[in-house]
Amino acid sequence: MTGATTALDPERATLGKAAGENFPVAPFFLPRAWRTDLMAVYGFARLVDDIGDGDLAPGGADARLLGVPPEEAEDRLVLLDAFEADLRRVFDGTPRHPLLRRLQPTVRRRALTPEPFLGLIAANRQDQLVTRYETYDDLLAYCELSANPVGRLVLAVTGTSTPERIRRSDAVCTALQIVEHLQDVAEDMGRDRIYLPASDMKRFHVREADLATPTAGASVRALVAYEAERARELLNEGAPLVGSVHGRLKLLLAGFVAGGRAALRAIAAAEHDVLPGPPKPGKLQLLREVGVTLRGEG
Numbered sequence: 001m002t003g004a005t006t007a008l009d010p011e012r013a014t015l016g017k018a019a020g021e022n023f024p025v026a027p028f029f030l031p032r033a034w035r036t037d038l039m040a041v042y043g044f045a046r047l048v049d050d051i052g053d054g055d056l057a058p059g060g061a062d063a064r065l066l067g068v069p070p071e072e073a074e075d076r077l078v079l080l081d082a083f084e085a086d087l088r089r090v091f092d093g094t095p096r097h098p099l100l101r102r103l104q105p106t107v108r109r110r111a112l113t114p115e116p117f118l119g120l121i122a123a124n125r126q127d128q129l130v131t132r133y134e135t136y137d138d139l140l141a142y143c144e145l146s147a148n149p150v151g152r153l154v155l156a157v158t159g160t161s162t163p164e165r166i167r168r169s170d171a172v173c174t175a176l177q178i179v180e181h182l183q184d185v186a187e188d189m190g191r192d193r194i195y196l197p198a199s200d201m202k203r204f205h206v207r208e209a210d211l212a213t214p215t216a217g218a219s220v221r222a223l224v225a226y227e228a229e230r231a232r233e234l235l236n237e238g239a240p241l242v243g244s245v246h247g248r249l250k251l252l253l254a255g256f257v258a259g260g261r262a263a264l265r266a267i268a269a270a271e272h273d274v275l276p277g278p279p280k281p282g283k284l285q286l287l288r289e290v291g292v293t294l295r296g297e298g
Contacts, residue, residue, distance in 0.1 A: 011043070011098040027255070029248050037157045040106040043099040044087075045120055045150060051079045052124025053191070065097045076128050084121050087114065110157050116149030131193045136230070139197055140174060147177035151256075158249050165245075171238030172257055178231040179263045182224055183278035185211055196223060213275060221272040228264050228272065235260050243296055250294070258289035265289075 026035040026042065047062070049055075054076060056062045063073035066082040073079070089095040090104045091114055106112065123146035133139045151169035155161040181188065181195035188195060189211050201207070204223040211220065235257055242253045262281035270279040281289075 030252060034158060037106040037110060040103045041153050044103050044117060047099050048083060048120050048124050051076060051083060052127045067096060080121055080125050087117055112156055116152050119145045119149040132198055133195060134198045136197045139195060143174040143177045147173040160245055165241055168238040168241035171234045172241060175231045175234035176260045178227060179260050182227055182267060182274055185274050216273040216275045224272040224274055228267055232264055242293055254290050254293040258286060258293045262286045262289045
């Protein structure tokens, strides 16, 4: 196998995960230039999450591309530091990793700044150091790093950023992150992470051991319902973002809001028992929610 082919394998492995995401990454109805740039941003976001979660493709190719020696290839903090250094080359040099080389033309075309990318790296670094959140405000501060940069990048790529749209986008992205946390309580427990605020767990008399059972008891269900309502309120706060844009971007943003609402309906339909596995909405439910969101209802 040639060196060039070897270098491409991690890129293909990462971008190939786009089809399995909860929300369309770069749907067919968008202009080709937007799709190209959104996939470049996705490649960055997916790879940094895979580093943070220990889900890199086997073989150590990503570590080699980032210049990390084999004896440190399993150290996520070392990998994140190397990834950050390579990100900075996107803005002032030539990156090593093919996904970051793919990102460089997008950064230049769209005049993107380092801040949202650095936020996503910081969130994954925090995941290695912080596994519990005491308060809801602590969780919101994490979402400011882990979720909100994605919406800001979408607005920047599409040339539609304004302070008000950013504010609405932040509400939507934080809501979607909370919804994902609710769906993935069991998976996160397997990684020794809990994104349910400890103060809320105490209020609802939920112990950590209660989150490690096959099915949820009444207290866990009540807690999940409480956090789901918070996410719903954030989605409603951010939903006017959809009506502030036009054309195909409006459909894309409606899909994000609708995806969150449909997921919340799926959680409710499971009677807030998220422990057997993530409740997922069907396509029909998602389409209904898209229609509701486009009409400005909800």
